[in-house]
Amino acid sequence: MTDNPRLRTRNLIAYGVGDLYGGGSFFLISTFAMFYLVNVVGLSPVLAGLIPGLGKIWDALSDPLMGYISDNTKSRHGRRRVFFLIAVLPVAISFFLIWLPVRLDTQLWTFLYYFFAYLFFYTVSTMTMVPYSALSAEMTLDFRERNRLSGTRMIFSILASLLAGVLAQPIINAFDDPGRGHMAVGLVFGLLFAVPWIFVFLGTWELPRSDAGETKPMGMFRNFGSIFANRTFRLHIGMYICAYASMDVLMSWFKFYVIDYLGRGDIVHLGLGAIVLTELAVLPLYVMLANRRGHGRAYLVGLIIWGCATLIMGIQHPGSPSYLVILNCVLVGAGMSAGVVIPWTVLPFVTDVDELITARKRAGTYAGAMTLIRKLIQGAFVLPLLGLLLRGIGYVVPTAQQIASKTTVQQSDATLALIKAFFIITPLVLITLGLLFASRFRISPSTHGILMREIERLRVGGRKEDVDTETRRVCEELTGHRYETLYRQV
DSSP states (O other): OOOOOOOOHHHHHHHHTTHHHHHHHHHHIIIIIHHHHHHTSOOOHHHHHHHHHHHHHHHHHHHHHHHHHHHTOOOTTOSSTHHHHHHHHHHHHHHHHTTSOOOOSSHHHHHHHHHHHHHHHHHHHHHHHHHHHHHHHHHOOOHHHHHHHHHHHHHHHHHHHHHHHHHHHHHHHTSSSHHHHHHHHHHHHHHHHHTHHHHHHHHOOOOOOOOSSOOOGGGHHHHHHGGGGOHHHHHHHHHHHHHHHHHHHHHHHHHIIIIIISOOGGGHHHHHHHHHHHHHHHHHHHHHHHHHHOHHHHHHHHHHHHHHHHHHHTTOOTTSOHHHHHHHHHHHHHHHHHHHHHHHHHHHHHHHHHHHHHSSOOHHHHHHHHHHHHHHHIIIIIHHHHHHHHHHTTOOOOOHHHHHTTOOOOOOHHHHHHHHHHHHHHHHHHHHHHHHHHTTOOOOHHHHHHHHHHHHHHHTTOOGGGOOHHHHHHHHHHHSSOGGGOSOOO
16 A cells, blocks of 8 residues: 655645635635625625526536546646646635626626626636545545544634634724725635645645556546445435535525524624634544544534524524524534534545445545535525525615615515524424435444455455455445445446
8 A cells, every 4th residue: 555644734734724715715605695795786686696506506517527637637746736826816816806896787787797707716716626625535545644634624614714704794894885895805815715725735745646547538427427326425425415505504594694683783793703613613523523433423413413503593583692692603513513524524535435446546526526516506506595585585685875874674574584484494404314314324444444455455456255244244335336346447
């Protein structure tokens, strides 16, 4: 087996800082974009929901292509790391443009500006994040070291969310014009997201490739479709979609729930800060639990806490004390942390299962597929549905004068009740489905050890006829295939 370079603290940090971009940018979009487009730019809720939604669909469709490209890239800097240098300047520019307050003569022209701005942003994020997500599988083969890499990445992701949650609203409030406030957010955070990629490039590496062969150029679609034959991947995708879609819904509705339903716009930043700070604080506990008991167990514990916190959020009302709302947000963050970190810590191990099936290393393809599926759900369902629901429940969009004076529009009682209902019920349904997927997930330190030993035995020419009973059982359970069909190129 390939010798692993020793992972030092500086390497963990260098890898982790890349997700300042992934965590921070998507937190700001999920939490602020819809409210910004409706209440600052003045777009209709339907058009506002379509902009990031269509951008997400484009982002999703480009992910497997980028995974395929990075799997087959040849450069003196490796097949993943070269993209980090290319993306530095585009990351800053593309993020700034989506927060530039553009109010053109008609709704259509304003819509078109933000539509193309989001297309640019999501193209850049795909070019950067797909190779980045694949990198942890190729820096080390060790179970715990991979979890350390993914855990460090999630720490920086949540730290970025914390900074965004705590600083974005005060930056906006510092300006008389909320449009200029959002533009300042785009500038400050665009630079914060761009510069770290230099350190990611300098502080990481890629292990030498051990593939038996290379994917043929015309095999992209077959290459992508074949990954769904991996049973562990199918369960992993279910866990990932449920956790992240639930988070998307909660964060997209959060400002509407707190500002409009609770009437507490003054604590938005405190509530967001409480969620992400708690996510960050408890994340190491979930990594430790995954190392000892497996990823499925850690995910189950977190989502049970998250579900209970969501139920408690449902009993909050406009008269609830601020400290109770914030404590409720703390509990949400304590559970959400597992939903955020566990799917990404699982990804390198899913690619190991694939190697047992195909005799290939396809981390880029899996990273692309992972983000594609979530983004399709988010782009085709979560964000457009939010806009349609706001319109359907009679949400009143502020006038230009109300936007300029920062006046909060009073919504009807029926509209407020429905905002609360969607804010609570949708995440609960998704959390329940996530628990069902996790209950069948079987990767653990012991099963992964068996898997890797068998891959190494077959790689050096071991006979399938010599496999022992326990190894056969574990391999079949993880892959979903008869043992005799494993370790064959697709």
